Structure formats: structure tokens, C-alpha cells
Amino acid sequence: MKILVTGGAGFIGSHIVDTLLAAGHTPAVLDDLSSGTADNLPPGVPLHVADIADPDAVERVFAAERPEAVCHQAAQMSVSRSVREPAFDARVNVLGLVHVLDAAVRHGAGRFVFASSGGVLYGDVTTPAPESMPAAPVSPYGITKWVGERYLEFYAREHGLTAVALRYSNVYGPRQNPHGEAGVVAIFCRKLLAGQPARINGDGRYVRDYVYGPDVARANLLALTAESLQAPGQVSRGTLTSLNIGTGIGTDVNDLERMVRGALETDLVARGRASPLPPPEHGPARPGDLRSNLVDPARAADVLGWRPTVALADGLARTATWFALA
Numbered sequence: 001m002k003i004l005v006t007g008g009a010g011f012i013g014s015h016i017v018d019t020l021l022a023a024g025h026t027p028a029v030l031d032d033l034s035s036g037t038a039d040n041l042p043p044g045v046p047l048h049v050a051d052i053a054d055p056d057a058v059e060r061v062f063a064a065e066r067p068e069a070v071c072h073q074a075a076q077m078s079v080s081r082s083v084r085e086p087a088f089d090a091r092v093n094v095l096g097l098v099h100v101l102d103a104a105v106r107h108g109a110g111r112f113v114f115a116s117s118g119g120v121l122y123g124d125v126t127t128p129a130p131e132s133m134p135a136a137p138v139s140p141y142g143i144t145k146w147v148g149e150r151y152l153e154f155y156a157r158e159h160g161l162t163a164v165a166l167r168y169s170n171v172y173g174p175r176q177n178p179h180g181e182a183g184v185v186a187i188f189c190r191k192l193l194a195g196q197p198a199r200i201n202g203d204g205r206y207v208r209d210y211v212y213g214p215d216v217a218r219a220n221l222l223a224l225t226a227e228s229l230q231a232p233g234q235v236s237r238g239t240l241t242s243l244n245i246g247t248g249i250g251t252d253v254n255d256l257e258r259m260v261r262g263a264l265e266t267d268l269v270a271r272g273r274a275s276p277l278p279p280p281e282h283g284p285a286r287p288g289d290l291r292s293n294l295v296d297p298a299r300a301a302d303v304l305g306w307r308p309t310v311a312l313a314d315g316l317a318r319t320a321t322w323f324a325l326a
């Protein structure tokens, strides 16, 4: 199947491209390279450098590729930028989404998978949140993910799309950008490999649900290809199905830092570069950081047969090796 992956040159999008190729599909990528890079893509995958907020550019890409399905990962994904520049956030995450949905309808792409976020929809929760939990977004970024799902619902009903919103928890893995504010595993890897201590905000007792990027990519493959089940609330034409993609397992930042440092030390020793890495330093708490957030992935197992397969320790070991070699 020909599948257009917006944001396909980014962290999660490029793992989706790899997964689609391995499953025999034909991905093409639309990306403005604002945070992604062409280096993330395997040779031969068409890359259209375009801004989703520009409807003419989006139209040109759809006319050239004529995809049968769309996997929409492109987004402005900085929570703090969304607070500073809500209009820019809405331009990319709302208007950009609507342009991509319009083009999908015009060109007959029947299935649309959207990168949503459990982290920003459910707020502070100490037990894994099910999809039925009322959304309580507190940042413009969270609001745009929620509004995005509502647009998807409208386009599905109005135009007969099969729409799936995947609500990721905290995704980590090779290729994650270590220069942003999110992506704590990537940020810790970069700092520690530079011989500097990882910086932990406040007391570090902030619990998150970490899911491995290639596992998330497999969820996208299943959402793009699952047979319509035509049962209420399942993947079917004319409806939106929202599914959590996470592990339901919480890890706090202090434990995460210890695991990342241990994984990097093991990797360095294996390379004959024995070097104990510095212990973390603690900075001030970040205002507004949730104490705990985790998602219940049971519905994704029921609907798509998706379960996370890579345990945190294994995923961190693979990620550490990738950053050590990068």
C-alpha cells in the first residue's frame, strides 16, 4: 500500500517508514525538516520537503504521490513553545492537520492515522488511564491534540474515512532529537556521553510510562492495515478509534537516569572505554510538570493485537548503543 508519512523524517516517523518498508508497503514522506533530518530515512524513500501549514504545498505532495493511507506524525511538539506561541502551535497542529485531512479526502486516501498523546490528554494520573478518561489538556499543545481528534472524528463521519488516533505515552529510542526539551532519555544520553551529569528537575519523583519507538511504529503499521472490524468503537469506516500506546508501567526520573547511565557504562566498557559516568545533579522543579502519567494499553491489544514487546532495560540498552555510536 502507498502510505504518506507526514513528519516521516523525524524520530517516530522514520521508525514508521522502516516498519512499513519491512512489511512490504511503499512509504513516501512529507516533512519540512524543522526537527527531522533526511539522514533518518533509508535511501529510495521519496522525501517531499514541505510545510503542512501551506495548503498548496500539501496539495502538490498528494497529487504527486496519491497515497492510499496517511500516517500523520508532523507536529509542533514543544509544550513550552505552545505556551509561548499558541498561534504558531495551532497553525501547525490544527490548520496543518486540516490541510492534510482535506488533501486526503480530495485524493481518496481512505485511512488516516494520527499521532495523539496520552501524556497531555489525561493529566496527573497514578494508575494507567483508559481511553474513557475525560481529557483535561492544560497546554495549547495538549489542546491541539484533543482538537485534532475532534477534527478526525468529523472527517471520518462526514467523508467516510477510517480514522485512528494513537495516544502515545513517552516515546524513546534511537534517533530521538536530544536538543529539545522533551525526550529525556535522548537528553540524558547526550549529556552523559559528553562527560557531564544528567540534570534532574526537582526531586525527580516524576513518574512516566516509557514506550520504545519501534514498538510505537508497529502500532502505526497495525492501525494503518487492520481489517475494518465494523463493531462499535472498533476500527471501521466513518468512525474514529482512539487507542493508548504505552506500557502501563511507571518509572520515575531518578530510576530512569540510573538505568540510562548503567546502559551507557555497559556499552562503553564493551568498547574498551571504561569510564564511570558522573552522578546526576538536581535543578529546580519545572512549574507545571505532572507528578505521574501513564496509559492503559489494553484496548490497543483488543482492537489491534498490539502489545509493547521491548522492556525498558532492553530499549535503553539499544538506545545507549545508538547514541554512543552516533
Ligand SMILES: NC(=O)c1ccc[n+]([C@@H]2O[C@H](COP(=O)([O-])OP(=O)(O)OC[C@H]3O[C@@H](n4cnc5c(N)ncnc54)[C@H](O)[C@@H]3O)[C@@H](O)[C@H]2O)c1
Pocket (backbone or CB within 6 Å): 006, 007, 008, 009, 010, 011, 012, 013, 030, 031, 032, 033, 034, 035, 036, 037, 050, 051, 052, 053, 072, 073, 074, 075, 076, 077, 092, 096, 115, 116, 117, 118, 119, 167, 168, 169, 170, 171, 172, 177
Ligand atoms: N516523542 C513522544 O514522546 C511523543 C509523545 C506523544 C505524541 N507524540 C507525537 O508524535 C509525533 C512525532 O513526534 P516525534 O517525537 O517523532 O518528534 P519529531 O520532532 O522527531 O518529529 C516531528 C516531525 O515533523 C516534522 N514537522 C514539524 N513541523 C512540520 C510542518 N509544519 N510541516 C511538515 N513537517 C513538520 C519535523 O521536521 C519532524 O521530522 C508528533 O505528532 C508528536 O506530537 C510524540
